[in-house]
Amino acid sequence: MHEGNQAEAPLNPGLVFDMVQAHQRSAALKAAIELDVFRAVGQGPGDVASIARHCTASERGTRILCDFLVINGVLAKENGNYKHTPSSAAFLDPSSPACMASVAYFMSNPALREPYDNLASVVRAGRTSLEGEGTVEPENPVWVEFAEKMAPMMAPMAAPLGGVVLNGHSGPMHVLDIAAGHGLFGIEIAKQNPQARVTGLDWAPVLRVALKNAEKAGVQDRYNMLPGSAFDVDFGGPYDVVLLTNFLHHFDKPTCVSLMKKVHSALKPGGRAATLEFVPNEDRVSPPMPAAFSLTMLTTTPAGDAYTLSELTEMYTRGGFSNVKGHPIPMSPHTIVMGTA
Amino acid sequence: MHEGNQAEAPLNPGLVFDMVQAHQRSAALKAAIELDVFRAVGQGPGDVASIARHCTASERGTRILCDFLVINGVLAKENGNYKHTPSSAAFLDPSSPACMASVAYFMSNPALREPYDNLASVVRAGRTSLEGEGTVEPENPVWVEFAEKMAPMMAPMAAPLGGVVLNGHSGPMHVLDIAAGHGLFGIEIAKQNPQARVTGLDWAPVLRVALKNAEKAGVQDRYNMLPGSAFDVDFGGPYDVVLLTNFLHHFDKPTCVSLMKKVHSALKPGGRAATLEFVPNEDRVSPPMPAAFSLTMLTTTPAGDAYTLSELTEMYTRGGFSNVKGHPIPMSPHTIVMGTA
Numbered sequence: 001m002h003e004g005n006q007a008e009a010p011l012n013p014g015l016v017f018d019m020v021q022a023h024q025r026s027a028a029l030k031a032a033i034e035l036d037v038f039r040a041v042g043q044g045p046g047d048v049a050s051i052a053r054h055c056t057a058s059e060r061g062t063r064i065l066c067d068f069l070v071i072n073g074v075l076a077k078e079n080g081n082y083k084h085t086p087s088s089a090a091f092l093d094p095s096s097p098a099c100m101a102s103v104a105y106f107m108s109n110p111a112l113r114e115p116y117d118n119l120a121s122v123v124r125a126g127r128t129s130l131e132g133e134g135t136v137e138p139e140n141p142v143w144v145e146f147a148e149k150m151a152p153m154m155a156p157m158a159a160p161l162g163g164v165v166l167n168g169h170s171g172p173m174h175v176l177d178i179a180a181g182h183g184l185f186g187i188e189i190a191k192q193n194p195q196a197r198v199t200g201l202d203w204a205p206v207l208r209v210a211l212k213n214a215e216k217a218g219v220q221d222r223y224n225m226l227p228g229s230a231f232d233v234d235f236g237g238p239y240d241v242v243l244l245t246n247f248l249h250h251f252d253k254p255t256c257v258s259l260m261k262k263v264h265s266a267l268k269p270g271g272r273a274a275t276l277e278f279v280p281n282e283d284r285v286s287p288p289m290p291a292a293f294s295l296t297m298l299t300t301t302p303a304g305d306a307y308t309l310s311e312l313t314e315m316y317t318r319g320g321f322s323n324v325k326g327h328p329i330p331m332s333p334h335t336i337v338m339g340t341a
Numbered sequence: 342m343h344e345g346n347q348a349e350a351p352l353n354p355g356l357v358f359d360m361v362q363a364h365q366r367s368a369a370l371k372a373a374i375e376l377d378v379f380r381a382v383g384q385g386p387g388d389v390a391s392i393a394r395h396c397t398a399s400e401r402g403t404r405i406l407c408d409f410l411v412i413n414g415v416l417a418k419e420n421g422n423y424k425h426t427p428s429s430a431a432f433l434d435p436s437s438p439a440c441m442a443s444v445a446y447f448m449s450n451p452a453l454r455e456p457y458d459n460l461a462s463v464v465r466a467g468r469t470s471l472e473g474e475g476t477v478e479p480e481n482p483v484w485v486e487f488a489e490k491m492a493p494m495m496a497p498m499a500a501p502l503g504g505v506v507l508n509g510h511s512g513p514m515h516v517l518d519i520a521a522g523h524g525l526f527g528i529e530i531a532k533q534n535p536q537a538r539v540t541g542l543d544w545a546p547v548l549r550v551a552l553k554n555a556e557k558a559g560v561q562d563r564y565n566m567l568p569g570s571a572f573d574v575d576f577g578g579p580y581d582v583v584l585l586t587n588f589l590h591h592f593d594k595p596t597c598v599s600l601m602k603k604v605h606s607a608l609k610p611g612g613r614a615a616t617l618e619f620v621p622n623e624d625r626v627s628p629p630m631p632a633a634f635s636l637t638m639l640t641t642t643p644a645g646d647a648y649t650l651s652e653l654t655e656m657y658t659r660g661g662f663s664n665v666k667g668h669p670i671p672m673s674p675h676t677i678v679m680g681t682a
Contacts, residue, residue, distance in 0.1 A: 022363040029357070034461040067625050295365055333355065
């Protein structure tokens with residue numbers, strides 16, 4: 001660094017400023033959802049006074065918050081009135097079937113945010129500062145909330161996952177859905193293949209959420225529940241397909257390998273395991289969303305990570321699988337990884 | 342919203358996901374500064390083990406944090422090693438004269454962040470949830486910290502401001518710098534015009550910071566101090582120039598107008614007042630940085646705002662000024678607004 005050159009360079013403080021202030025974006029979205037701003041905008045007419053009335057909020061606060069949402073692309077402004085962007089209409093207006101407000105709520109859960117208040121000490125320690133094992137602590141109630149709130153984010157992944165996993169297979173089929181959560185992935189298989197039976201494995205209070213979703217989908221007669229920990233419970237089987245969605249990233253590699261071995265031994269010969277994961281490229285810094293997910297694993301788990309395809313392939317291979325392939329889901333940060341027993 | 346169309350639209354949860362997680366970016370930058378990551382990267386060789394050793398941090402945490410910084414453009418990664426981007430070298434490495442780490446620190450001050458923990462209630466109330474009058478509470482110690490820490494952000498604005506304000510004027514000149522803070526703007530005038538005398542007005546503990554900077558710049562013999570509140574203290578004068586930098590945005594319009602009247606009466610006929618402000622376009626939602634600044638005023642003041650040029654022009658005009666003009670500072674979110682008494 002040469003001080004002379006530095007002094008001549010045009011300085012733009014924007015980059016640092018923007019990153020320091022990024023927390024405002026999370027707070028603004030949370031406040032807007034809490035105040036029901038997106039419903040108010042959807043109902044119109046969209047002037048500050050009407051929105052403020054709907055939200056029981058001050059006009060100054062409403063105007064400044066709505067302008068901030070426009071700046072961030074989740075509202076539009078025309079002649080001083082606010083209206084939806086396509087994205088805010090689809091994902092943030094409670095009247096939309098794809099509304100993700102509950103996802104935003106889950107993800108801004110104060111119980112999961114605490115490690116960010118002192119991230120330096122988390123980086124020093126190399127593990128979550130949450131109590132016990134963090135989100136992988138047995139029976140952590142956060143997973144009931146995950147099952148209840150994250151469905152709108154995961155629902156769009158269900159159809160593509162079902163398509164990749166079934167790949168035209170019909171006929172009788174037994175599927176184990178490990179860490180079923182909301183249950184949507186197993187339920188999707190049951191919907192796409194009327195002869196598929198699904199066993200959901202998760203903590204008992206979580207499975208109650210999955211069962212409700214199975215009832216909504218009308219597949220409850222082919223939905224069984226296996227309550228407990230994926231590491232302790234006997235899987236039964238043998239199965240044609242095992243789903244392992246949003247699960248491996250919580251654990252270190254040896255733990256994942258031993259789980260893949262257990263999965264392998266619960267599959268029929270030729271049966272398949274499918275994981276749904278955030279899979280960064282081998283450089284670990286792209287694409288942005290899957291790569292950034294490792295920070296969430298640092299703050300919430302003792303040893304989890306966003307694994308690359310080569311790392312996941314190694315886990316599958318050491319678990320006894322062959323023919324391991326990644327299937328990125330278009331328009332999403334998720335990748336399905338399939339392997340054959 | 343037609344449910345049929347909605348179901349057919351490709352759904353991309355990325356936008357909401359990104360906004361919900363934006364707070365991670367602020368936390369990561371703060372942690373990296375605290376851990377001295379940017380100095381470690383600047384010194385090389387940039388492998389995880391070396392950086393972790395320098396920062397007394399775990400390798401897992403260091404790798405995940407550094408990858409996150411790369412994703413956010415404030416580090417680069419090459420063959421698994423981390424190195425500076427031009428921006429991180431200039432603005433985040435403590436060995437750079439333009440390092441803004443102290444700015445990031447000031448802006449992540451927990452005392453200013455509290456309103457974001459319950460932004461909905463701030464929007465409801467339409468004013469800061471900080472104690473008393475928030476950051477405009479008399480003698481608020483936050484302004485000593487501002488004066489000490491924000492200089493690297495404001496320093497690049499000083500030369501352009503000095504140029505616009507002097508506009509070739511030399512010879513004897515008396516300048517009043519209201520809310521002088523770090524003092525850099527008045528000091529710059531004194532540097533550019535060796536016959537200029539500057540009076541800095543601010544709370545006494547803040548002026549001690551300005552005086553130190555005047556000494557560093559070698560202009561302390563032409564630097565006087567006027568301690569107190571801009572609203573209460575007698576300005577003295579008459580002055581050739583009054584500077585009002587980063588000040589009007591803290592107050593409502595009537596307060597600004599009465600202050601402009603007081604400024605006007607302290608100026609010689611033909612004297613000029615210059616404000617430095619975040620000035621959004623008339624739509625209040627562009628450019629992003631000046632427009633977004635109004636949220637900071639909502640959370641930290643009872644009635645402040647980021648005023649548009651037409652609003653500032655009205656304040657000047659009501660204060661008795663004419664010939665009011667905006668001068669955006671290139672490569673910065675700031676605008677100088679000048680008016681003639």
